[in-house]
Amino acid sequence: MKMDPNFSRVLHVELTTGKSSVLMIEDRHMHIGGSGLAAVLYERYGVLDAPADDPRQPLIFAIGPLTGFYPLMSKVVCGFRSPYSGEWAESHAGGRLALSIRFAGYDALMITGKAKQLSALIIGSRSCEVEGVTYLRGKDVFATGKFLRRFGKKNSGHRSAIRIGQAGERGVAYACINVDSFRHFGRLGSGAAMGFKNLKGIVVSGDGAFDLPEGKAYADMMKDIYQDITETGKMKKYHDLGTPQNLIPLNELQALPWNNLQKTHDDRVDNISGETFAKQLLLRQVACAGCPVGCIHIGLLRQQFANEHEFLYKQVSYDYEPIFAQGSMLGITSAADVLALLDETEKLGLDCMSAGVALAWAAEATEKGIVSKEETIVDLKFGEMKGFLNGLKFIATGENAFYQALSRGSMAAAKLYGGEEFACVLGQEMAGYATGEVFFVASAYGFRHSHLDTGGYAFDQNNTEKNAGKAVEFMLEDERGRIYINSMMGCLFARGTYGPEKLKDALTAAGFGNIADNLEAAGKYIQKLRWQLKCKTGFDVDAVKIPKRFTEVVTWKGGIDTGYMDEVATLYATAIKEMAYGKE
Amino acid sequence: MKRLEAVRMEQCIGCHSCSLACARLVHKKLSWNTAGIRISSAGGLTTGFEAHICVACDPAPCAEVCPTEALKQRKGGGVIVTHDKCIKCGKCAEVCPVDAIYYETESDLPYLCIHCGRCVPFCPHNCIELRDIPAREEG
Ligand code: SF4
Ligand code: SF4
Ligand code: SF4
Numbered sequence: 262m263k264m265d266p267n268f269s270r271v272l273h274v275e276l277t278t279g280k281s282s283v284l285m286i287e288d289r290h291m292h293i294g295g296s297g298l299a300a301v302l303y304e305r306y307g308v309l310d311a312p313a314d315d316p317r318q319p320l321i322f323a324i325g326p327l328t329g330f331y332p333l334m335s336k337v338v339c340g341f342r343s344p345y346s347g348e349w350a351e352s353h354a355g356g357r358l359a360l361s362i363r364f365a366g367y368d369a370l371m372i373t374g375k376a377k378q379l380s381a382l383i384i385g386s387r388s389c390e391v392e393g394v395t396y397l398r399g400k401d402v403f404a405t406g407k408f409l410r411r412f413g414k415k416n417s418g419h420r421s422a423i424r425i426g427q428a429g430e431r432g433v434a435y436a437c438i439n440v441d442s443f444r445h446f447g448r449l450g451s452g453a454a455m456g457f458k459n460l461k462g463i464v465v466s467g468d469g470a471f472d473l474p475e476g477k478a479y480a481d482m483m484k485d486i487y488q489d490i491t492e493t494g495k496m497k498k499y500h501d502l503g504t505p506q507n508l509i510p511l512n513e514l515q516a517l518p519w520n521n522l523q524k525t526h527d528d529r530v531d532n533i534s535g536e537t538f539a540k541q542l543l544l545r546q547v548a549c550a551g552c553p554v555g556c557i558h559i560g561l562l563r564q565q566f567a568n569e570h571e572f573l574y575k576q577v578s579y580d581y582e583p584i585f586a587q588g589s590m591l592g593i594t595s596a597a598d599v600l601a602l603l604d605e606t607e608k609l610g611l612d613c614m615s616a617g618v619a620l621a622w623a624a625e626a627t628e629k630g631i632v633s634k635e636e637t638i639v640d641l642k643f644g645e646m647k648g649f650l651n652g653l654k655f656i657a658t659g660e661n662a663f664y665q666a667l668s669r670g671s672m673a674a675a676k677l678y679g680g681e682e683f684a685c686v687l688g689q690e691m692a693g694y695a696t697g698e699v700f701f702v703a704s705a706y707g708f709r710h711s712h713l714d715t716g717g718y719a720f721d722q723n724n725t726e727k728n729a730g731k732a733v734e735f736m737l738e739d740e741r742g743r744i745y746i747n748s749m750m751g752c753l754f755a756r757g758t759y760g761p762e763k764l765k766d767a768l769t770a771a772g773f774g775n776i777a778d779n780l781e782a783a784g785k786y787i788q789k790l791r792w793q794l795k796c797k798t799g800f801d802v803d804a805v806k807i808p809k810r811f812t813e814v815v816t817w818k819g820g821i822d823t824g825y826m827d828e829v830a831t832l833y834a835t836a837i838k839e840m841a842y843g844k845e
Numbered sequence: 846m847k848r849l850e851a852v853r854m855e856q857c858i859g860c861h862s863c864s865l866a867c868a869r870l871v872h873k874k875l876s877w878n879t880a881g882i883r884i885s886s887a888g889g890l891t892t893g894f895e896a897h898i899c900v901a902c903d904p905a906p907c908a909e910v911c912p913t914e915a916l917k918q919r920k921g922g923g924v925i926v927t928h929d930k931c932i933k934c935g936k937c938a939e940v941c942p943v944d945a946i947y948y949e950t951e952s953d954l955p956y957l958c959i960h961c962g963r964c965v966p967f968c969p970h971n972c973i974e975l976r977d978i979p980a981r982e983e984g
Contacts, residue, residue: 417885417886418883418884418894419885470876471876473873480870545858548858548860551862555858
């Protein structure tokens with residue numbers, strides 16, 4: 262197969278008719294790939310004034326130009342209308358999907374319409390089929406994976422199986438898409454977006470081959486980058502303890518949310534620290550395809566299932582954020598209990614962060630007497646794993662009116678039952694960094710409402726002076742840097758290797774000189790386009806609120822300065838409006 | 846004589862750096878398949894990884910069925926591959942007992958390990974090694 266640097270090659274599958282077509286999207290030097298390509302596709306094929314569950318809304322999976330060429334270019338962006346916010350949204354995941362899409366010969370898959378029956382999509386370089394899989398209805402994520410692996414068997418190891426669980430089928434607003442068992446398109450409800458299409462899973466076989474770029478430049482560049490990643494020690498921390506190494510430092514800083522953010526420090530952090538997980542439960546590390554780092558940490562969950570010595574064991578992936586959401590946030594201080602909750606979440610196909618934070622709200626609401634067992638069915642108490650385990654199931658099944666509300670988000674439940682002031686929602690259930698004013702603003706307003714759009718948390722940590730102008734300047738600049746990486750679909754851990762200059766050289770060596778020469782203009786174009794789409798699909802910058810709980814937080818710097826937070830918010834809101842609508 | 850062996854696959858993290866390197870450096874392709882070493886998981890990622898790689902048979906069944914000597918017995922085990930001589934009959938891939946030959950459908954050519962060891966430095970977990978073929982197996 263050959264790649265044309267001027268076009269993105271997109272497989273468009275229309276599930277209502279069952280027909281597919283290959284689209285050639287021009288002007289690649291402007292949209293690059295990944296985040297940019299997804300936005301361009303939504304601009305053309307999306308329906309701005311229809312809700313997330315409208316079958317016409319596209320569900321997009323896009324990779325970048327460098328996927329397959331260099332290490333750590335291993336991510337996929339999923340672009341969709343969020344069932345949670347209603348807005349244009351993105352979620353990113355690794356696993357084997359990126360390389361599978363590349364070697365199947367595409368830069369993106371775009372799925373529109375709704376299948377008549379529950380279906381799976383089976384794609385390869387020379388195949389594209391929609392299979393009815395009604396027998397998978399209600400099946401959990403792991404069982405579904407097993408069934409899906411029957412498709413494309415001869416490409417074992419060179420294919421990816423993504424799927425949804427019960428939560429996605431039922432349209433839970435924070436259902437996720439599971440990628441190859443251990444990775445996820447986690448946030449903002451991509452799983453429900455897939456469920457709306459009656460699509461249970463997608464298997465992509467990366468069974469094609471491309472000619473290498475001409476000349477020596479690519480080989481040299483590849484060697485250079487590979488050495489930088491594997492020999493300099495800069496990636497060591499991601500492989501060693503992985504992201505959970507952050508638990509202790511953040512707890513020391515009084516920046517780790519505990520018990521629904523009622524506090525930011527607890528002496529028992531050691532029980533759920535990265536060190537404890539590594540020493541007691543770590544089974545092994547695995548990697549995304551094409552990445553020699555191996556940052557995916559798999560823990561061993563051993564459970565007794567009968568009175569005699571009868572045990573079963575499960576493999577559960579863990580990371581910093583999941584440990585925060587289903588550990589400290591729920592007051593859980595046993596690493597094995599965290600794994601048990603994560604395992605259940607995984608099976609049901611829920612976003613572990615939103616589910617954990619939503620349950621944390623429910624636990625505090627119980628504590629305060631706003632809801633009782635009549636609503637919660639089981640005891641939801643900080644520190645007690647069993648109740649939360651049931652809570653997760655009830656969210657996925659929509660057991661009663663309370664859990665149905667909770668499955669639309671903690672703020673949705675709080676609006677019905679009370680307790681909005683302590684719902685830890687910043688656009689969606691919060692990420693695990695209670696670092697201060699800039700982080701709270703960055704996620705409340707930010708594109709993905711997460712810690713991944715800009716390094717707001719880093720600004721809080723690195724700056725003692727309160728300079729709102731500087732903070733917002735930093736956020737905008739940092740966002741643009743991330744947009745380059747997110748359009749290449751590189752792993753954000755690789756930012757130290759792929760600086761702007763290196764990216765340009767890497768692009769040129771791989772045959773994408775046109776993109777390299779236009780990188781600044783493309784970055785600005787994509788940043789603007791993404792904000793435009795978000796605003797046109799319902800994001801109202803002026804309506805953003807930061808709940809009271811976030812103003813009560815005490816960190817190592819002391820209490821939150823609400824004046825400063827308001828100032829940062831106002832400036833950031835203005836900047837976003839400028840990007841979306843131009844200068845007034 | 847040396848042969849490539851996947852000696853520590855229990856340490857494998859499934860990064861595919863080895864296959865991608867072989868495809869690039871030996872077979873001049875950007876691909877997962879056109880490589881002498883290919884990594885698969887037996888049943889999803891929970892089961893660990895196995896390597897599909899030529900085990901250097903002697904005599905080599907693939908060479909025996911090859912009608913044009915595109916695959917020729919290598920001394921000590923394994924084969925020497927000459928794509929120019931290949932008439933694209935695909936018999937070698939069928940006969941290999943360990944699924945070590947990838948028959949690429951677009952170029953219609955077989956791809957397999959030539960025991961050069963160029964993949965070895967790319968494995969971050971030290972899973973693969975180029976080892977001498979033990980004397981008793983030779984000849
Ligand atoms: S390719 Fe297969 S048949 Fe041929 S020598 Fe290697 S293992 Fe034996
Ligand atoms: S030894 Fe050479 S031919 Fe065999 S897999 Fe490694 S790089 Fe490829
Ligand atoms: S390079 Fe090593 S760790 Fe990576 S897939 Fe190959 S054998 Fe496994």
